[in-house]
Amino acid sequence: MSAEFLAELATLTDPAGILTGAATDGYLLDQRRRFAGRALAVARPRDTAEVAAMLALCHRHRVAVVPQGGNTSLCGGATPDSSGQALLLSLERFHGIDDIDADNNTITVAAGATLASVQAAARSAGRLFPADWAAAASCQIGGALATNAGGINVLRYGNMRNLVLGLEVVLADGTIWNGLRGLRKDNTGYDLKQLFVGSEGTLGIITRAVLRLYPAPTAHATALVPVAGPQAALELLHELQAAAGDRITSFELISAPCMALLAQHFPALPQPFAPIPDWLVLIELADAGEDSALQDKLAEVLFAQGLDEALLAQHASQSRAFWELRESIPEAQRLEGVSIKHDISVPLSAIPDFIEQCGRALLAAYPTAQIIAFGHLGDGNLHYNIFLPDHSAGVYAEEEHINAIIYREVAERRGSFSAEHGIGQLKRGLMQHYRSPVELALMRQIKQALDPHNLMNPGKFLPD
Amino acid sequence: MSAEFLAELATLTDPAGILTGAATDGYLLDQRRRFAGRALAVARPRDTAEVAAMLALCHRHRVAVVPQGGNTSLCGGATPDSSGQALLLSLERFHGIDDIDADNNTITVAAGATLASVQAAARSAGRLFPADWAAAASCQIGGALATNAGGINVLRYGNMRNLVLGLEVVLADGTIWNGLRGLRKDNTGYDLKQLFVGSEGTLGIITRAVLRLYPAPTAHATALVPVAGPQAALELLHELQAAAGDRITSFELISAPCMALLAQHFPALPQPFAPIPDWLVLIELADAGEDSALQDKLAEVLFAQGLDEALLAQHASQSRAFWELRESIPEAQRLEGVSIKHDISVPLSAIPDFIEQCGRALLAAYPTAQIIAFGHLGDGNLHYNIFLPDHSAGVYAEEEHINAIIYREVAERRGSFSAEHGIGQLKRGLMQHYRSPVELALMRQIKQALDPHNLMNPGKFLPD
Numbered sequence: 001m002s003a004e005f006l007a008e009l010a011t012l013t014d015p016a017g018i019l020t021g022a023a024t025d026g027y028l029l030d031q032r033r034r035f036a037g038r039a040l041a042v043a044r045p046r047d048t049a050e051v052a053a054m055l056a057l058c059h060r061h062r063v064a065v066v067p068q069g070g071n072t073s074l075c076g077g078a079t080p081d082s083s084g085q086a087l088l089l090s091l092e093r094f095h096g097i098d099d100i101d102a103d104n105n106t107i108t109v110a111a112g113a114t115l116a117s118v119q120a121a122a123r124s125a126g127r128l129f130p131a132d133w134a135a136a137a138s139c140q141i142g143g144a145l146a147t148n149a150g151g152i153n154v155l156r157y158g159n160m161r162n163l164v165l166g167l168e169v170v171l172a173d174g175t176i177w178n179g180l181r182g183l184r185k186d187n188t189g190y191d192l193k194q195l196f197v198g199s200e201g202t203l204g205i206i207t208r209a210v211l212r213l214y215p216a217p218t219a220h221a222t223a224l225v226p227v228a229g230p231q232a233a234l235e236l237l238h239e240l241q242a243a244a245g246d247r248i249t250s251f252e253l254i255s256a257p258c259m260a261l262l263a264q265h266f267p268a269l270p271q272p273f274a275p276i277p278d279w280l281v282l283i284e285l286a287d288a289g290e291d292s293a294l295q296d297k298l299a300e301v302l303f304a305q306g307l308d309e310a311l312l313a314q315h316a317s318q319s320r321a322f323w324e325l326r327e328s329i330p331e332a333q334r335l336e337g338v339s340i341k342h343d344i345s346v347p348l349s350a351i352p353d354f355i356e357q358c359g360r361a362l363l364a365a366y367p368t369a370q371i372i373a374f375g376h377l378g379d380g381n382l383h384y385n386i387f388l389p390d391h392s393a394g395v396y397a398e399e400e401h402i403n404a405i406i407y408r409e410v411a412e413r414r415g416s417f418s419a420e421h422g423i424g425q426l427k428r429g430l431m432q433h434y435r436s437p438v439e440l441a442l443m444r445q446i447k448q449a450l451d452p453h454n455l456m457n458p459g460k461f462l463p464d
Numbered sequence: 465m466s467a468e469f470l471a472e473l474a475t476l477t478d479p480a481g482i483l484t485g486a487a488t489d490g491y492l493l494d495q496r497r498r499f500a501g502r503a504l505a506v507a508r509p510r511d512t513a514e515v516a517a518m519l520a521l522c523h524r525h526r527v528a529v530v531p532q533g534g535n536t537s538l539c540g541g542a543t544p545d546s547s548g549q550a551l552l553l554s555l556e557r558f559h560g561i562d563d564i565d566a567d568n569n570t571i572t573v574a575a576g577a578t579l580a581s582v583q584a585a586a587r588s589a590g591r592l593f594p595a596d597w598a599a600a601a602s603c604q605i606g607g608a609l610a611t612n613a614g615g616i617n618v619l620r621y622g623n624m625r626n627l628v629l630g631l632e633v634v635l636a637d638g639t640i641w642n643g644l645r646g647l648r649k650d651n652t653g654y655d656l657k658q659l660f661v662g663s664e665g666t667l668g669i670i671t672r673a674v675l676r677l678y679p680a681p682t683a684h685a686t687a688l689v690p691v692a693g694p695q696a697a698l699e700l701l702h703e704l705q706a707a708a709g710d711r712i713t714s715f716e717l718i719s720a721p722c723m724a725l726l727a728q729h730f731p732a733l734p735q736p737f738a739p740i741p742d743w744l745v746l747i748e749l750a751d752a753g754e755d756s757a758l759q760d761k762l763a764e765v766l767f768a769q770g771l772d773e774a775l776l777a778q779h780a781s782q783s784r785a786f787w788e789l790r791e792s793i794p795e796a797q798r799l800e801g802v803s804i805k806h807d808i809s810v811p812l813s814a815i816p817d818f819i820e821q822c823g824r825a826l827l828a829a830y831p832t833a834q835i836i837a838f839g840h841l842g843d844g845n846l847h848y849n850i851f852l853p854d855h856s857a858g859v860y861a862e863e864e865h866i867n868a869i870i871y872r873e874v875a876e877r878r879g880s881f882s883a884e885h886g887i888g889q890l891k892r893g894l895m896q897h898y899r900s901p902v903e904l905a906l907m908r909q910i911k912q913a914l915d916p917h918n919l920m921n922p923g924k925f926l927p928d
Contacts, residue, residue, distance in 0.1 A: 103698060103813030104844070148651050156710075159649065162626070177902045182811045184843045185623065186880035187612050187662055188887060189899055189925070190907050194658035198651055215705045234567060241679045243752050246620075246710040288707045347646045349567035379648045380568070416650035423652060435653055438641045442914070443654050449913040450906070461653070 005061045006041060009087070012053045017044045017093070027068060027088050028079065035076035035425055038084035039066070044093045047110075048168060048176060048207045051089070055205065056174025058087055064458050065089050067201040069143025070114065072135040074343075075424025077147065077200050081459045089205065091142050097121045098208065105213040106165060106182040111142025111206050118211065127213035130157035130249075134327060142206045148198035150420030155378035156249045156286075157214065159420065160197060166210035167193040172203070172451040182210045195446065200422055201457040203450045217286035221294040222319035225302060225310040226277035230352040233281050233377055236305055237348075240283065243301045247294065250284040251378035252326055258374045261332040262325060269325060272311055281377065282326050284319075329374055330383075337391025339372065340402050342384040346415035351380060358409040362386065365405060366398070381419040407434060423461045432463040466504060469525045473507060473551070476517045481508045481557070491532060491552050492543065499540035499889055502548035503530065508557045511574075512632060512640060512671045515553070519669065520638025522551055528922045529553050531665040533607025534578065536599040538807075539888025541611065541664050545923045553669065555606050561585045562672065569677040570629060570646040575606025575670050582675065591677035594621035594713075598791060606670045612662035614884030619842035620713045620750075621678065623884065624661060630674035631657040636667070636915040646674045659910065664886055665921040667914045681750035685758040686783035687766060689774040690741035694816040697745050697841055700769055701812075704747065707765045711758065714748040715842035716790055722838045725796040726789060733789060736775055745841065746790050748783075793838055794847075801855025803836065804866050806848040810879035815844060822873040826850065829869060830862070845883040871898060887925045896927040 010018050019027075019042040029036045040063065045051045058065050064086035068078040080086045095112035102125045109118055115136040122129035131144065133151030143149075145167070150159040157163065166181040179193055196206055227233045230253065237251050259276045262269055273280075287294050295312060302310040313319035333339055346354050355373060362369050370387040386402055388395045407417050407430065417430050431440065443462055447454075474482050483491075483506040493500045504527065509515045522529050528550040532542040544550045559576035566589045573582055579600040586593035595608065597615030607613075609631070614623040621627065630645040643657055660670055691697045694717065701715050723740045726733055737744075751758050759776060766774040777783035797803055810818050819837060826833050834851040850866050852859045871881050871894065881894050895904065907926055911918075 101811060101813050103702070104811040106811065148655075150649055150651075154649065158626075161655070162622075171902075171906075175902055177906065178900065179903070181878050181880070183809050183878075183880050183883070184812075185614055185618065185809045185840075185845045185883035187614075187884055188880055188882045188891075189895060189903065190910055191612075191625070191658060191662055192903060192906055194655060195910075198655055215702075215709055217709070238567070238679075245679055245681070245752055288709050345647050345649045347565060347568040347570065348648075349565050376649075381649045414645050414647075416645070416647050416652055418652045419647070419649040420651055427652075431653060436642065438635075438639055439643070439653065439656060442635075442641065442656055445913040446654055446659075446910065449909040 002040060005063060008057055009041065009043060013045055013050050027071065027090060030076045030079045031072055032074060035079040037080035038082055039080045039086055039088040040084065042088045042090055044090045046093045048170065051170045051205055051207050052174045052176050054089060055170050055172065058455060059173045062453055063087055064455050066457055067205045069140030070135065070138040072139040073424050074421045075426040077422055077424030077460055091140060100125045101182060102127060104182050106210050107213055108180060108208065108210045109141055110208050111140060113141050115139050115141060115144060122213050126216060128216040129211060129213055131160060131163055134330065141209055145197050145206050145209055146199060146201050147422040153249050154376060155251055156246050163212050164193060164197060164209055165212060167196055167206055168208040169196050169204040169206050172456050180208060180210050200461045202447060202461050203456060217288060219287045219289045219291045219294040220319065221285040221291065221298040222313040222322050223283045223298055223302060223310050224272055224322045225281045225283060225307050226273060227279050227281055229279055230355050233279060234348060234351060236281065237378060239305060240301050244285055244297055247285045247287045249286045252282040253374060253377040254280040254282060254326065255373045257370055257372050258329045261336055262328055265332040265335040266328055269328060270321060282322055333372060333385060336387065338393050338395050339385040339387045340395060340399050342406055343419050343421040344384055344410045344415055344417060345381045345419035346410060346413040348380045350413040351377065354409055354413055358406055361405050361409060425460055428460060428463055469527060470505060472521055473505065476521065477509055477514050491535065491554060494540045494543045495536055496538060499543040501544035502546055503544045503550055503552040504548065506552045506554055508554045510557045512634065515634045515669055515671050516638045516640050518553060519634050519636065522919060523637045526917055527551055528919050530921055531669045533604030534599065534602040536603040537888050538885045539890040541886055541888030541924055555604060564589045565646060566591060568646050570674050571677055572644060572672065572674045573605055574672050575604060577605050579603050579605060579608060586677050590680060592680040593675060593677055595624060595627055598794065605673055609661050609670050609673055610663060610665050611886040617713050618840060619715055620710050627676050628657060628661060628673055629676060631660055631670055632672040633660050633668040633670050636920050644672060644674050664888065664925045666911060666925050667920060681752060683751045683753045683755045683758040684783065685749040685755065685762040686777035686786050687747045687762055687774050688736055688786045689745045689747060689766060689771050690737060691743050691745055693743050694819050697743060698812060698815060700745065701842060703769060704765050708749055708761055711749045711751045713750045716746040717838060717841040718744040718746060718790065719837045721834055721836050722793045725800055726792055729796040729799040730792055733792065734785060746786055797836060797849060800851065802857050802859050803849040803851045804859060804863050806870055807883050807885045808848055808874045808879055808881060809845040809883035810874060810877040812844045814877040815841065818873055818877055822870055825869050825873060889924055892925060892927055
């Protein structure tokens, strides 16, 4: 069967489009190196028609399909299982920018376009595509949509769900749904695109998208601000929201252990405060007009709050230096060793209490644990990572127990155990515990309706 | 069967909760008086448990359910058919504000709460709930969510879909789904709430919601601006977006025939321009800070564009007077007589061409037609209504032909035949023509999965 399938598959694209053997290695291991899989082959379609033909073939042969974008999933969402019976379908060769409609503030792109290429295309049209995160240069729009990715500008612009107006999707049987509309309002039936955004390839493969663009801001202001703690940070956020509203694009919380990790692993990065303050917030504002007006506004709020130690970036390179600190935290963690990572959200009002109570519970169970807490406070989203004295993969033995402590504190506040990274393989087991039976039943009904043979990215997302 | 059903229904709430006979009349006619229906009874549950018990009963007896909020649908979406075999379920007695979490910028409300009551509760907590439209005092949040309603602030804040973080829904079999989370980020499975927003009661009944709040703006600026035409209006919008970004809450286009209708039916309303300009835009900005700074910014952009005739509101009462003109257009139309109404959207870049070409096509077929065009230019959404010399219901004889002309022009620009008013009964027949077979099949799969006995608001929304 497999030989017949592969022979037919080879007729659906050019010779460079089908990889087997060692050429597939890079596609079969996730970027965190936690999940390794096998596949019948790697298919690299060049356009929607090829994706559709491949899915139709897979449907006839009942071959499972694992879609992959830039292979930057943090949850093993794009890695096949070890059976070797699935087709890995990479969108990397389908990466064009179809169209920019500056008057409509929209851009139409193929799924394999990298986030950075979309940002650049928008910039060249005098517009902003605001999604941004560390993997921008390698992640692809299809994957970003399929995981409803977030990043550093969610506070103002929302996550990928908020940035998409239309989709083209190839369904499990190879049917093409063309929903490439560029409309800001359209109440004509169920909003089908919402089904596919965040579904991690389990309902179909996103092939093209119409995305929202925004006017490119001309003024920026950045500050790095020592604060007494998470409650003080939250109060500052509200003062700033009252004064500056949607000009706030980022409001990031950084705890002292993050800065200590940076000092250790990136000694060349200037440490702006000595000694390191217990808590910092990194604030970014953007607006039309001149930098100076925006910087004055930010300074006004900070000084009205008595935050005299705040550092306001005086020029773009200082702003970049502040951001380099924030963006180097994940790499400093990696250099430090293996940690148990969490990407949680709670209502903003519950953040200070969560940080206090969860820290207490963890240290009671693991008195030597080190907690690396940082993230998008403005979205109620924390990256909350735990080091034990053993910095090797041996700590994964404690993962389940540590997770149970943290996710209990999250669940008590009606929070989420995966705010922006999704489910993939890594968090699939948590669905059963932290989503209700009614919710799981609804999700299974949808999955069954759209993919009755369970061919789309099986073994991910929904628990068995 | 019906007697047994009604007897059991009566045990599920208090005596005031079940209406029959003449007491049901007000629930069985839509507000535009185009659709009259009949029902077994009107049930008025007081809480989620009563809704659930009623839907479970209906499910056992295979009795159809028509949910109704404030009965303000413009498309007959909340009116039962003439069979008299459905239960009309009104949420009007389930209208509390459950909770305001100002630190999380969220409010939790029951489905029957009017939009105005939610706006007022937000205001009392120093926050803004930004959804707003003419029926605010009588429409209910459940209906607003079920129809994904829009209104005058969509440009900045989005429609109801963008304003909801969590839902509680009673499903077709009476199961309660509690998704009342107040999180800005949560990537743990399909985003189920998206299914119910805009589904017009065909998949379940929304009983409670967690809604987003915003800082209340302290500064406002309003201008009424004569422009050369739709293209000039669009250019002004882009200049203003570059200069003021998200401070623009409304950007409304008004054509001369609208102003003429106002002059005729509301002679007491001051007409700010004589003669009436061919086209006007009504602009509203909101921000933190002082009115004067925002008004200066607006004036700067207008005068840089050479729009010397622009009127800037000098105080709140003048702003209200400008808005009263805009908001009186629908009532002036009603006083003028019966028109064929449309609520369409196209990409913003296609608006000028649409207005020109569609007007030409209509006047070729109906040389005496009068076109009343106005609406939310910033969202690409026009209300586009046609008077024929006969101002009586007789014009409905031409409705199908007029619609065919207009919707052809809309479809050629990949627009929508219902931007914000939804489908209901009025536009159900259009679904078959203007949504693709793939889209309709996907919608039917979802409907079948969640409501296999077709009990939820049958005869609406999806074509047979």
